[in-house]
Amino acid sequence: MSSESVTIYDIASEAGVSIATVSRVLRGEANVSEATRKKVQDVIDRRNYRPSSIARGLTSKTTHSLGIILPKLLNPHYAMIFTGAQEEARKLGYTMSLFPWSSLDTREYNPAAMLAERRLDGLIVCVEYLPPDHDVQVLSALHDLRQYMPVVLIGCVPPSYDFPAITNNSAAMMQEVVRYLTGLGHERIAFIGGVEEDRDPLRRDVGYENGLKDARLPYTASYRIYCKGTTEAGSAALNQMLDSLKPEYWPTAVIALNDLVAMGCMAAARDRGLSIPDQLSVIGCDNLFCAPYLYPPLTSINTYQQRTGARAVQLLISGENKQETADWELVERASCARLKP
Amino acid sequence: MSSESVTIYDIASEAGVSIATVSRVLRGEANVSEATRKKVQDVIDRRNYRPSSIARGLTSKTTHSLGIILPKLLNPHYAMIFTGAQEEARKLGYTMSLFPWSSLDTREYNPAAMLAERRLDGLIVCVEYLPPDHDVQVLSALHDLRQYMPVVLIGCVPPSYDFPAITNNSAAMMQEVVRYLTGLGHERIAFIGGVEEDRDPLRRDVGYENGLKDARLPYTASYRIYCKGTTEAGSAALNQMLDSLKPEYWPTAVIALNDLVAMGCMAAARDRGLSIPDQLSVIGCDNLFCAPYLYPPLTSINTYQQRTGARAVQLLISGENKQETADWELVERASCARLKP
C-alpha cells in the first residue's frame, strides 16, 4: 500500500549523489557520467522509484494530461470518440481523462471549478444541442475554463462559437439523407429526435426541410417529432406519431436522430406488426457496432467518430484555432427499401 | 488561453492579506473574520481564481483522483462499469480517469510507470483471462503499482489473488445457464468464446462441465470453441463448428461468452438459414443495451455492471481488503426456446 513513498532525496542519498544528478538520470539527460548514471539507476530500480508527476507538474507547468467531456458514455457513439481521442493522446505522450457532462452544468454545484483546478493541458468537449438557457450557462462555463486550458469542441458547433472544433455539418448530411429516401420513391418522410430550438444553419432540421424542398415535397409538421436520443424515446415517439394519424397518412420512411432512436422505432414498428423495410424504411445515424446485427440490418451514417476524436487531440496539442468538418458516409443496409407502389 | 495563471500570491496581495488567509477562505475554514472573508472572496471571484490542484496535491498528499483500467471501452459492458464507477466517485468527491489496458502491458514500453507517477488515490482494474505469460506480467505490474496506490480488481479474479475485488462467480453462473438450457430440453449445448488456459475454480469452463454433469450429459469437445469476445469471432466460431459437424450433430443451443459473441452467432446462424430459436437457441452474457432490440431479442445475463463499478470505488475509498461476488440474473427473452421434439 502507499506507504511513505520514496522520494528523489532517498534515491540521492542512497546513491551518494545530489538530487540534481538523480533528476538528470531520471530525465535521461546526456551530461551524466556513465558510472554515476549506472549507480543511480541501480538504486532507482532497486527501490522501484517513480518520480511524482505532481511535483514535476508544479515545476514544469505541464501535466501531460488531457480531458474530455462527454454527455454519456453509455451511447457507444461517445465511446468511439473517446477511444479515438485516447489512442491519439497516448501516441503523443498524454493521458486522457474522462469527465461527466455534469462538470459543465452550472445548475448544480460550482461549474467548471474542478476542471480548472486540475490544470489539464487541454480539454475536449462534445456538445449536443441544449435548451437555450442551459446552453448559455455551458458556454459561459467553457469561457471560464478557457482561462486555464485550451478547449476544443466536437459536434454540432455553430460557426459563431469562437472555439477550435470538429464540426458535424448535420444540415448537409440530413439533406443527403432525404435525397436518398426520395430517390427510393418515398414522399412521406418523418424525422424523429432532437431538441426543438432556435435554428443555426448547421442543424439537421434545416437540412431536413431543404431536402424536402429539393424534392418539392411539403413540410408536414406531424412528421416531425422531437425527443431524447434514446431507444425508449424513439419507440414512444413513433408510436405517438402513428397513433395521431390515419394509417393512409403514415410515413413510409423515418429518419432517426441516431441509431438508438432508430432501434426504438424499429421495435415499435415491429410491435405494431409493421414490417421493415416493406412498410416502413428506417435510417439511423452513428453506425453503432450493433447496426449490422439488428433485424433488418440498419442503414446508418458513419461519422468516423474515432478519427474525429483523434483529430480533436491534434488540434488541442497543435493549438491551431480552426473549425474543421467531420467526414461522413451513408452506409446502406436492409432497413431502407424502394417504396412499393 | 492559459496565460500566466493567477496564483494565491496575486489574490493575497490584491486583497491586502497573507496567502495563509487566502488559503483559509479557499478551504472554507471557520477562523476568518467575515470582513476579510468577503474582501478575499471578492478578489477571487473577480479574477476567477482557481487554486491549482497540482500544488495542493504536493502538500496534502492526495489528489482526489481515481483511475480505472479497462480492456476496451468499445464493448458497452465496460462502459457500464466505468459509468457506475464514475458516478460513485463523483458522489464521494473524486474524479475518475480512464486508462487503456496497454498501461499494464509490460511487453510494450515501461509497464505501470506512467500510472505510478500519477499518484492516483486509487486504481480499479478490470481483468480478463489472459494467456499465462501475459498474465504473469500483468500481475507483476499490479504489484509494483500497489506500492504507490491501493488497487481493486473487477472481473474474473481468482481467490488466490491477494487483492480486494468484485469477483464474478462465472462458474456458478455458467452452471445455472446450462441448467436453464437442459431444463428446456437441450442436450447438445455448445459454448463459444474465451481463452483456453489453466483452470481456476471460478472459470466458466468449470461451470459448463459441471452443468453438463448435473444433467448427466457428455462433455463433447467439438461443442467447445475458444475465440475472442467479438461479433466477428463469434460468427467465425459458430461457422467453424457447424462446418465441422454433420447437421444431425449440430448443437441445438449455444452459450456465448458475451453478447457480442452471441450477436455474431445469431448473424452466422441467420446467414445459414437457421432460425432462432426454433433451430438454435442462443444465450449471451452482459445484457447489453441492444439485447432487447436484436431479432429475436437476446436472452442474456445481467451482471449489474454499474453497481459493480460503484462498489469497486467504495472498496477503494474505504480500504477494505475483501473480495465480494457480483450479483447476476438471467434475463429471459425470445432467443432461447424449448427444444422441439
Place this chain on the structure above:
DNA sequence: CTGAAAGCGCTTACAG
C-alpha cells in the same frame, strides 16, 4: 483572527 516560515518533491539555471 492573522501572518511569517517551513515544507511538499521535483526542475532548472548557475557555479564550479
Place this chain on the structure above:
DNA sequence: CTGAAAGCGCTTACAG
C-alpha cells in the same frame, strides 16, 4: 560532469 540553491503554488503548524 556535479552540487547548492532558488522556485513552482499551495498547506500547515506555530506565534502572536
